[in-house]
Amino acid sequence: MRTSRCLFGAIAAGSFLAAAAAQAERGSDGHVSIIYWQAPSILNPYLSGGTKDLESSSLVIEPLGRHDANGNLVAWLAESVPTVANGGVSEDLTSITWKLREGLVWSDGSPLTSEDVVFTADYCMHPQGGCAQLSNFDSVQSVEAIDDLTIQITFDVPKPYPYSVFVGAQSPVLQRSQFQDCLGARAPECTEQNFNPIGTGPFRVVEFRPNDVITMEANPNYRDPDKPAFATLTFKGGGDAAAAGRAVLETGEFDYAWNLQLAPDVLQNMQNAGKGTVVSAFGTLVERLMVNLTDPNPELGDERATPKHPHPFLTDRNVRQALSMAVDRDLLVEIGYGQAGKATCNVVPAPEIYASTANDGCLVQDIEAANRLLDDAGWVRGADGVREKDGVRLSILYQTSTNAVRQDFQALIKQWWSEIGIESELRNISASVFFGSDPGSPDTFQKFFADIEMYANNFEGADPETYLGNWKCNENPRPETQWQGGNMPRFCSEEYDSMLADMAKTGDINERARLGKAMNDMLMQEFVIIPLVHRGRVSAHSNTLGGVDLNTWDSELWNVADWHRVK
Amino acid sequence: MTDIEAFSAPPRSHWNDVWHQFRTHKGALAGSIFFALVLLGVSLGPLIWTIDPQFIDIRARNSGVSLAHPLGTDQLGRDTLARIMAGGRTSVAVGLTAMLLSLLLGTAVGVVAGFFRRMDGPLMRATDLFLALPLLPLLLVIILLFRDALRAAFGPETGIFILIVFVIGITSWMQAARIVRADVLALKEREFVLAARSIGTPSWRLITRHILPNVLSPIMVSATLGIATAIITESALSFLGLGFPSDFPTWGRLLFDSTDYLQQYPERVIWPGLAISLTVLSVNYIGDGLRDALDPRIRAK
Numbered sequence: 001m002r003t004s005r006c007l008f009g010a011i012a013a014g015s016f017l018a019a020a021a022a023q024a025e026r027g028s029d030g031h032v033s034i035i036y037w038q039a040p041s042i043l044n045p046y047l048s049g050g051t052k053d054l055e056s057s058s059l060v061i062e063p064l065g066r067h068d069a070n071g072n073l074v075a076w077l078a079e080s081v082p083t084v085a086n087g088g089v090s091e092d093l094t095s096i097t098w099k100l101r102e103g104l105v106w107s108d109g110s111p112l113t114s115e116d117v118v119f120t121a122d123y124c125m126h127p128q129g130g131c132a133q134l135s136n137f138d139s140v141q142s143v144e145a146i147d148d149l150t151i152q153i154t155f156d157v158p159k160p161y162p163y164s165v166f167v168g169a170q171s172p173v174l175q176r177s178q179f180q181d182c183l184g185a186r187a188p189e190c191t192e193q194n195f196n197p198i199g200t201g202p203f204r205v206v207e208f209r210p211n212d213v214i215t216m217e218a219n220p221n222y223r224d225p226d227k228p229a230f231a232t233l234t235f236k237g238g239g240d241a242a243a244a245g246r247a248v249l250e251t252g253e254f255d256y257a258w259n260l261q262l263a264p265d266v267l268q269n270m271q272n273a274g275k276g277t278v279v280s281a282f283g284t285l286v287e288r289l290m291v292n293l294t295d296p297n298p299e300l301g302d303e304r305a306t307p308k309h310p311h312p313f314l315t316d317r318n319v320r321q322a323l324s325m326a327v328d329r330d331l332l333v334e335i336g337y338g339q340a341g342k343a344t345c346n347v348v349p350a351p352e353i354y355a356s357t358a359n360d361g362c363l364v365q366d367i368e369a370a371n372r373l374l375d376d377a378g379w380v381r382g383a384d385g386v387r388e389k390d391g392v393r394l395s396i397l398y399q400t401s402t403n404a405v406r407q408d409f410q411a412l413i414k415q416w417w418s419e420i421g422i423e424s425e426l427r428n429i430s431a432s433v434f435f436g437s438d439p440g441s442p443d444t445f446q447k448f449f450a451d452i453e454m455y456a457n458n459f460e461g462a463d464p465e466t467y468l469g470n471w472k473c474n475e476n477p478r479p480e481t482q483w484q485g486g487n488m489p490r491f492c493s494e495e496y497d498s499m500l501a502d503m504a505k506t507g508d509i510n511e512r513a514r515l516g517k518a519m520n521d522m523l524m525q526e527f528v529i530i531p532l533v534h535r536g537r538v539s540a541h542s543n544t545l546g547g548v549d550l551n552t553w554d555s556e557l558w559n560v561a562d563w564h565r566v567k
Numbered sequence: 568m569t570d571i572e573a574f575s576a577p578p579r580s581h582w583n584d585v586w587h588q589f590r591t592h593k594g595a596l597a598g599s600i601f602f603a604l605v606l607l608g609v610s611l612g613p614l615i616w617t618i619d620p621q622f623i624d625i626r627a628r629n630s631g632v633s634l635a636h637p638l639g640t641d642q643l644g645r646d647t648l649a650r651i652m653a654g655g656r657t658s659v660a661v662g663l664t665a666m667l668l669s670l671l672l673g674t675a676v677g678v679v680a681g682f683f684r685r686m687d688g689p690l691m692r693a694t695d696l697f698l699a700l701p702l703l704p705l706l707l708v709i710i711l712l713f714r715d716a717l718r719a720a721f722g723p724e725t726g727i728f729i730l731i732v733f734v735i736g737i738t739s740w741m742q743a744a745r746i747v748r749a750d751v752l753a754l755k756e757r758e759f760v761l762a763a764r765s766i767g768t769p770s771w772r773l774i775t776r777h778i779l780p781n782v783l784s785p786i787m788v789s790a791t792l793g794i795a796t797a798i799i800t801e802s803a804l805s806f807l808g809l810g811f812p813s814d815f816p817t818w819g820r821l822l823f824d825s826t827d828y829l830q831q832y833p834e835r836v837i838w839p840g841l842a843i844s845l846t847v848l849s850v851n852y853i854g855d856g857l858r859d860a861l862d863p864r865i866r867a868k
Contacts (some may be wrong), residue, residue: 265826298715298819331625390846407813408643414814415623425723442711510761 027218027231029538030186032545034557035254037244039211039237044194045170046124047187054169055258056214056235058555060107061172061199064098064117064151065163067553069281071351071462073163077112077173077200078099081163084507093158093507098166106175107204107219111221114145117166119176121153123309128184136164160507161463168461169555173200177390202228202561222561229564242266248540249276255542258556263405264338267538272462276543280339282536283552284350285458287341287409289530290488291320296397305448306478307490312392314451318377319394319422323452325373326416328365331352332393333533335412336405344534348520351553353463353513359524362531370420379421396424399443400454401431409454409532423451439482445478448488456535462553465503465512469517471528472497489528494563496522585759588860595856598849605846609655618646620653620816629832638838642828651838654816658798659846661732661817665797668736670743670790677747678774678782690749694741702738709734727811729779735797743789750782775799784861791854795847802843818843 040056042048064078073081075488079099082088104112121143126130131137141156143165153165165171175198195208200223203216214235218228236254239247244257249270260267260278271278276416295309305310313319329343345359379387379394387394398414410426417424427450429443434455442449459467469475470486473487473493477485496519503515523529539556541548546566551558572711589595613620624785630636630783638647680690693865710730717726768776802819804810811817818839825835 265831266827269831298719335625335628402813404824407824411621411643411645411814412623412625426814427723428813461686 012458013423025220026226026228029229029231031232031234032230032256032563032565033234033236033246033254034258035236035239035247036240036258037237037239040235041193041203041210042173043197043208043214044174046131046133046174047194051259052237055555055557056139056237057172057197058169058201058218058557059203059233059235060201060205061174061197062201063168063172064100064166066168067462067551068556068558069549069551069553071553073462077104078402089162089507093160094156095152095154096159096162096165097146097150097152100151101223102149104200104223105221106198106200107221108175108198109221110175110177112173112175113148114151115148116176117151118143118145119172120172120174121165121181123174123179123183123187126187127521129187131187133170138164140165156556158505158552160504160512161465163463164461166180168553169558172434175199178412182289183350200453202231206232224561227561245270248542249273249278252276253544255545256548257427257540260538260540261340262538264334264336264340267338271540274543276540278339278538278540278546279550280536280538281550281552282342282534283455283458284348284464285454285535286344286347286349286531287454287533287535288347289323289413289532290445290448290453290455291323291528291530292451292489293488293528301469302479305490307476307492311451313389313394316377317527318373320530322373322420323417323422324368324527324530325361325366325370326420326422327362327413327530327532329363329532331365332409332412335408337533337535340536341533341537342536344531345524347523347529347531348464348468348516349531349534352510354464354516354520355398356517356520356524358517358521362524365416367416367419371408374420381421384423385418385421386423392423396422396452397427397450398424398452398454399427399429399434399450401434402428403431403444406454439484444483445488446483446485448477453488454532463512464516465500468516469500471519471523472500484563490528491523493522493526585860588865589856592852592856592859594852595859598852598856601845601849603851605655605659605842605849607657609652612652614658616652618649620645620649622646623728626751639705639832639834641824641835647835647838650816650821651818651842654818654821654839655842657728657811657816658801658818658843661728661735661801662798664732664792665735665739665801666790666793668732669740669793669797670786671740672736672794673740673743673789674747674779674782674786675739678751680744681748681751682770682778685750690744694744697738700738700743702734702800703804705738706731706734710810723812731801732809735800737813739793739796739800743786743793746785746789748781750785751778754778754781777823784858787861788854788858791850791857795850798843798847798850802830835843 029509031079036052036055038050038052040052042053043057043060045054045057062077062320065073065081066076068074075081077100079101080086082096082098084091088387091190100112100114108111121137121140123129124133125137125140139159141154144152146152153162157164164436166173178193178198179190182193195210196205202219204219206217216235218231221255222228237327241260241262245260245267247254247263248257250273252275252428261561267278292315293311294304294305294313295311296302296305300309329484333341333343343363345362346356348354374387379389382388396417398410400410407428414424414426433443434445438444445453445455471491472487475485475487476490477483477487499515499519503512506515513533537550537552539550544563544566547559547562549559585670609719622642622645626644627636627640630640632639634748636646636648638651640646641650676690676694682689711807712729717730721729760773763773763777801817802822805817805819805823811820820835821839825832829836
């Protein structure tokens, strides 16, 4: 009996995922406990935008495809990823056809069919429902079941990147028979369904206590008969990052802790206890300086920081370049982020095919060259060491949000800039005001009533088109747009806009990557955005937990079926 | 013989008596010595210890006690001793100026409300109104409204200094006003005031000559307590990240910056924390001693 099971397991593993070695039979590794310092309140991602809810529900319900740890698209419930090349995406880029794997069943034993997928789309796109993931269904015209295993999604505009629907933890498939009475306005009322969704994932819910603990057990009908290795799972929520880090790294009470945003030496101290390991992975989050190309002088009244008034000295590319050259990015990483950061010269640092190498010169700090550059450009040091030309002093107001690491960065960068003869005044603004987008406040990052500002931003998913669209000419925040828009530097280039238009018409991934890199390089070589640190996600797992592959493109628990106990 | 000596001894002045009584209060004496030391330290200290408190020596970061840095350095390698002295300069200056402002306001309101019956109602209701004002939201609004104008006129640091002093001043005069009013109300009915009034002394002269000298004791006490409150408020503001630019040290800012390192480098929290607490404590003791010393009934014992 035992031999035959092992044999069967080996065959199944070989046929499913060649990469994952067959560990043991299902449930043989006992219990695993996970701690998230934000507690999940619901297990239905269509009714919540919170990461904690998305990730906890990803243990139970799954999408058709998702991104792996490198940001590549992989098929999950689907047989393969549809592309133009394999005919899954139509030539005019307006429809995509997914085909489900054969023989998939829900944890209650009933089969998963294309009707469930169609139902999920109806569920989210219901006009009376407040679906939190509706933006993923943007411009979807229809979702139809061609046969039991085939789904066709039609868009009303050409979608060069059609992988927002049913891809990733934010867009999983729900069971039709469970949720069919929960459409529209009734969705939030279905407490039983929202707390105990039936899924295809490796675990199923035993008990859900909102904002506290979820108890789960292995899904008896999971498609891989050997997985998951754990028979039961506890998902504990609440506390703070430091406490969660301690529970895994110092006391060993938990096996996995999520998102440990702690100072590098604090984390290092915890890891020294020897119970666990800190892991980090990098998405697209970049801490950067934005350079204001317009004049924020308060005397300009309503026209301040609008393109009508160019900045007195930051419009000089030499000055912007000198600002970038004077910064020692490696030191910033060491001080602020440790393992959770690396120096970068790109505003689009990932996924790999979009990451440019054309700007890597900025990784080395060069104060001398920066000084020479400013000398040659005619900026002469005055009596107080601050450079000036034609009565314009290089004096910068440098703002950011209130945050210990950012204030350290400000102080350091101020000192480097003073070494090249640029004076700066620091200002920090409460994060809720700075990122608050209130058009009535003068201190928002969109209004940018300063010369330089620093913050971090990233893009969702693995496609940078929307993100690069931020720096279109007409995206600059101004009074007419109620100060909304993503083009903080007020950058404007026809060439950039035309490349962006080309990208919107291109379906081929390599061509898209070429355009993406070219646009990134243009922003970098104009020095309107000065990237500093590529910031990663930091989590920790116990030394006895194996199989963790930290994924910043999707749920961190995306491969929980492969987790196992290391002996 | 002894009688003659007693009569020929120089007449004892009022302030001599006060000083005599003040000396007997040990806490007050220690407090005033400490406060004088703090004042000396923050005003003359930077002339002796000349390291720039804003200079970053990144190689020396997180260093402990050494000859080069007697109190160590912070996470960017800035000298802690220099920062404490520079921070104290701002904190104490804010405390003293804000105290003066709130004292002036409080006394004026208190005397006017107590002396002129018609003004009593409106002024005391205004006092209640100010007591109900929440300081932090008010400060946020004021900073938003006047920051750019003040910055243009006086530069970033002086501009914020004026703003903070002004805000603390106009939000902390109420206690002084209430105490002064209560005393003035009582004094007004005393015989010597009635006598002065009966010979036709005008109100202004009555206030400056008879009332004010007699309410000096509560004013002095609330003044010392006011310094303490102002230092604490400024520290709280800096602790919240409002106010002065982030690289401009004040005691509250130093405390705020070091809370993240509480576990590894507790001394970074202890130094500014100690400076704030001891200064406030010493000022409180001075106030306590002054109250005793200025009260003729206690002095007579």
